[in-house]
Amino acid sequence: MSASFKDKISQTSSFTSLLPIFAFIKPYKLMVLYALLALLLTAGINLSLGQGVKYVIDNGFIAGSETQLKSAILVLVALISLLALGTFSRFYLMSWLGERVSADIRKAVFNQVIKLHPSYFEENRSGEIMSRLTTDTTLLQSIIGSSFSMALRSTLMLIGGLIMLLVTNINLTLWVIAFVPFILIPILIYGRKVRVLAANSQEAIADIGSYAGEIIQNIKVVQSYTHEKTEQASFANEVEKAFSVAKDRIKQRSLLIAIVIFLTFSAISIMLWVGGMDVLNGQMTGGELGAFVFYAIMVAMSVATISEVYGELQRAAGSATRLLELLDVTSKIQTPEEPKKIIEQQENIIEFKNLDFYYPSRPNTAALKTINLKIPKGKVIALVGPSGAGKTTLFELLQRFYDPQLGEVRFNNMNINTLELDELRKRMGMVPQHPVLFSSNVWHNIRYGDPTASDEQVINATKLAHAHAHDFIQELPEGYDSFLGEQGVRLSGGQKQRIALARAILKDPEVLLLDEATSALDAESENHVQAALEELMQNRTTLIIAHRLSTVINADLILLMDQGEVIAQGNHNQLIESSTLYRRLCELQFDNAGNKGGIS
Numbered sequence: 001m002s003a004s005f006k007d008k009i010s011q012t013s014s015f016t017s018l019l020p021i022f023a024f025i026k027p028y029k030l031m032v033l034y035a036l037l038a039l040l041l042t043a044g045i046n047l048s049l050g051q052g053v054k055y056v057i058d059n060g061f062i063a064g065s066e067t068q069l070k071s072a073i074l075v076l077v078a079l080i081s082l083l084a085l086g087t088f089s090r091f092y093l094m095s096w097l098g099e100r101v102s103a104d105i106r107k108a109v110f111n112q113v114i115k116l117h118p119s120y121f122e123e124n125r126s127g128e129i130m131s132r133l134t135t136d137t138t139l140l141q142s143i144i145g146s147s148f149s150m151a152l153r154s155t156l157m158l159i160g161g162l163i164m165l166l167v168t169n170i171n172l173t174l175w176v177i178a179f180v181p182f183i184l185i186p187i188l189i190y191g192r193k194v195r196v197l198a199a200n201s202q203e204a205i206a207d208i209g210s211y212a213g214e215i216i217q218n219i220k221v222v223q224s225y226t227h228e229k230t231e232q233a234s235f236a237n238e239v240e241k242a243f244s245v246a247k248d249r250i251k252q253r254s255l256l257i258a259i260v261i262f263l264t265f266s267a268i269s270i271m272l273w274v275g276g277m278d279v280l281n282g283q284m285t286g287g288e289l290g291a292f293v294f295y296a297i298m299v300a301m302s303v304a305t306i307s308e309v310y311g312e313l314q315r316a317a318g319s320a321t322r323l324l325e326l327l328d329v330t331s332k333i334q335t336p337e338e339p340k341k342i343i344e345q346q347e348n349i350i351e352f353k354n355l356d357f358y359y360p361s362r363p364n365t366a367a368l369k370t371i372n373l374k375i376p377k378g379k380v381i382a383l384v385g386p387s388g389a390g391k392t393t394l395f396e397l398l399q400r401f402y403d404p405q406l407g408e409v410r411f412n413n414m415n416i417n418t419l420e421l422d423e424l425r426k427r428m429g430m431v432p433q434h435p436v437l438f439s440s441n442v443w444h445n446i447r448y449g450d451p452t453a454s455d456e457q458v459i460n461a462t463k464l465a466h467a468h469a470h471d472f473i474q475e476l477p478e479g480y481d482s483f484l485g486e487q488g489v490r491l492s493g494g495q496k497q498r499i500a501l502a503r504a505i506l507k508d509p510e511v512l513l514l515d516e517a518t519s520a521l522d523a524e525s526e527n528h529v530q531a532a533l534e535e536l537m538q539n540r541t542t543l544i545i546a547h548r549l550s551t552v553i554n555a556d557l558i559l560l561m562d563q564g565e566v567i568a569q570g571n572h573n574q575l576i577e578s579s580t581l582y583r584r585l586c587e588l589q590f591d592n593a594g595n596k597g598g599i600s
């Protein structure tokens, strides 16, 4: 049993955790009221049917009156029609509520998740968060839409049924009540076992899903290493594990059903015997016995339903706890209450001041140490250094994905923690080494840089991104409307990069953060990408994690980083003179001839 699974089980007990869900139901008070009215109507009719049974037996059969039988049946049909109408309304309204509320919760959770600080996703598995959005909300939907209304209906029937039993025959009712614990005990004992196994089974199914998901996502690696057979075997193993958990669950459940049926019908048989004797002795009419049995079955069914729904409500309480937990997380990265306005400065646009930073998931290793840097406005700054030196981390802090533990990042001479987050990020444009594309068409992907851009502006940005980018897009099966596949799988690396560049061009940011691609583009594409980059860098402050000698040489300032520190800065010639590490990096990693190769 995994830790998270244990957590889930322990969270299935407190019903109070369901209470906050009422906040989501509140806007639909009128619907709830109508549903309750329909519920009362159907429960009332159900209860009156017992009296109908009594009437039909005593006044129709026993009295042998055909007219009375006919009128009794007519009343019965009228009641049943009302019952059908009431049931339709109750079912429709409650299911509608379930769907509506879970849709609202889904939106609320997503709206919350999308604003959370990135480190939250490093500390929590994304699969877990996804399952809250889908599985937990679906469970709540079924609870509100069906289980809750079943519980209410059964409670009403139970109370009403017991009252009617008492009214019909006190003596026999005491028999029924004496039987209840015998039926309840196995339900409670087995019910708990079944619930634990059901949660276990859900966990196993989730494992199957994530296993298959990973394999499908990496299908080319699997096939290229010809691991199909191994993966088939491992998957089969997962599936069989889930099956054996399910087998346990259905065994317990079947046993539970069999025991309950046996006990219930044994109790009814005994009741029929005791009641039958009363009828024979003339202490009770046949109709009364009929009505009694009717109510007894109704009470038994209500008890069974409540006990079943009780388990589901417990599971829902677990789901509610997990969802509300997520809704309660506050982002660690937020705009302050009274953000300051950015006032443009002429000098240094960015400054890192005495900055120390540790990733939250690695609190003992400094990713950046005592960084003191001033980035002049409108210049091109190249960041170089071995892998893991902290270059990307610097970009992340600039966009305020994390806050430093010590020191500050300043933008236009203001601590970025005092600025409006959106305002800061709008002024930064990031082109990552591995461009991120969304499963949509070209329009959507480029317009991510500026959702308000017209078609013409998008096309212009594409033309700027690369002399042939516009052409290659037009050659796609549906031009700009072409679907690019999940994460843009239908494009080559270079094509993806050009789309990402066009996106940044469209955003037109004040500060460009560029992670140069190390992936080998063909020489022509690379020249075009390079030209596009130069275009993009003009008149704006650009920080580049540099992998090409040409970029490094052309930069106005080179920052050499190692193990979280900036160990030297200057231009190419100065660094060649002053830094052995820089010299070594140049000798080892720059490919002067091909203008390629990685320095990091």
Ligand SMILES: Nc1ncnc2c1ncn2[C@@H]1O[C@H](COP(=O)(O)OP(=O)(O)OP(=O)(O)O)[C@@H](O)[C@H]1O
Pocket (backbone or CB within 6 Å): 122, 359, 360, 361, 362, 367, 385, 386, 387, 388, 389, 390, 391, 392, 393, 394, 600
């Ligand atoms: N999200 C993270 N959580 C914990 N540690 C991280 C995280 N991201 C990076 N690191 C660590 O921080 C250090 C700096 O990483 P960073 O990505 O900034 O290096 P880099 O210079 O950009 O390297 P590369 O050129 O290989 O991308 C590394 O030791 C890395 O393992």
